[in-house]
Amino acid sequence: MNIPKKIELIEVGPRDGLQNEPKPISTENKKELIRKLAKTGISRMETAAFVSPKWVPQMADADEISAYCNELGITYIALTPNLKAVERAILARVPQIAVFVGASTTFNKRNINKTTNESLKDCEDIFKKAKENGQFVRAYISMAFNCPFQGEVSFAEVNNVCQRFVELGADEIDIGDTNGHANPKMVYERISRLRDLYPDMVFVGHFHDTWNMALANTLAAMHAGVDKFDSSIGGLGGCPYSPGATGNLATEDLLLMLSQMDVETNVSYKELMDVAAFAKSLSSKLNSEADYNLSLH
Numbered sequence: 001m002n003i004p005k006k007i008e009l010i011e012v013g014p015r016d017g018l019q020n021e022p023k024p025i026s027t028e029n030k031k032e033l034i035r036k037l038a039k040t041g042i043s044r045m046e047t048a049a050f051v052s053p054k055w056v057p058q059m060a061d062a063d064e065i066s067a068y069c070n071e072l073g074i075t076y077i078a079l080t081p082n083l084k085a086v087e088r089a090i091l092a093r094v095p096q097i098a099v100f101v102g103a104s105t106t107f108n109k110r111n112i113n114k115t116t117n118e119s120l121k122d123c124e125d126i127f128k129k130a131k132e133n134g135q136f137v138r139a140y141i142s143m144a145f146n147c148p149f150q151g152e153v154s155f156a157e158v159n160n161v162c163q164r165f166v167e168l169g170a171d172e173i174d175i176g177d178t179n180g181h182a183n184p185k186m187v188y189e190r191i192s193r194l195r196d197l198y199p200d201m202v203f204v205g206h207f208h209d210t211w212n213m214a215l216a217n218t219l220a221a222m223h224a225g226v227d228k229f230d231s232s233i234g235g236l237g238g239c240p241y242s243p244g245a246t247g248n249l250a251t252e253d254l255l256l257m258l259s260q261m262d263v264e265t266n267v268s269y270k271e272l273m274d275v276a277a278f279a280k281s282l283s284s285k286l287n288s289e290a291d292y293n294l295s296l297h
């Protein structure tokens with residue numbers, strides 16, 4: 001088996017996991033989650049999004065969260081979907097930013113009312129500003145396998161975005177199974193082709209567990225040579241513009257699989273399980289599911 005000896009787990013729970021929670025989560029609870037995660041050995045996490053509170057009220061405290069991450073001295077990522085967001089992130093001294101473009105134009109228009117190519121055009125100024133200020137740029141390709149509105153997304157559509165990200169100087173490209181409808185064969189073949197085309201690019205896997213194949217898809221991506229993966233503590237998250245999509249791959253599930261396979265992560269499973277319980281307590285959705293499950297016994 002072609003398995004990397006070491007995997008980087010990139011925790012996205014504090015941002016991607018919590019951003020769609022309908023019930024407000026206090027800034028103090030978010031800080032506590034970040035602090036607890038940092039203690040487990042996770043070296044990098046996505047913690048904030050510089051977006052309008054009107055559209056994503058859960059991320060209204062991005063400046064305060066960023067200041068806290070700076071105090072902790074951790075490496076963190078903030079989502080910056082436009083130039084104004086990057087300028088805010090620079091003022092907040094955010095070390096790494098993330099942008100996203102949907103490979104599916106249908107999805108991209110539903111998400112931000114722009115075609116894929118229009119979004120790629122916007123990325124030119126975003127990348128330039130970030131690079132001028134020494135920020136690391138993570139570039140997400142959303143809906144890299146399947147789209148809830150158009151069905152299967154072609155490799156040509158994915159490569160259109162990937163090639164432009166490479167040209168613009170992305171430090172890493174995150175391949176997202178945003179609605180969780182990918183399968184291991186598709187993942188292996190698609191990522192293998194991308195790595196052949198762009199051998200010097202760092203790729204990251206980002207899988208959702210809608211069809212309970214996130215772990216299998218992660219393993220397929222590992223076989224294709226990927227050694228960095230996003231995951232969310234407690235399996236928190238889900239894309240609001242992707243009907244039916246469930247949460248991200250749970251960090252504790254991924255860590256358990258990797259530890260059983262003797263893959264090094266430098267993350268403590270025991271400490272992570274304690275954090276998972278705290279993370280789930282913040283989610284109104286998971287609390288409702290727990291209450292329902294208890295009523296069945």
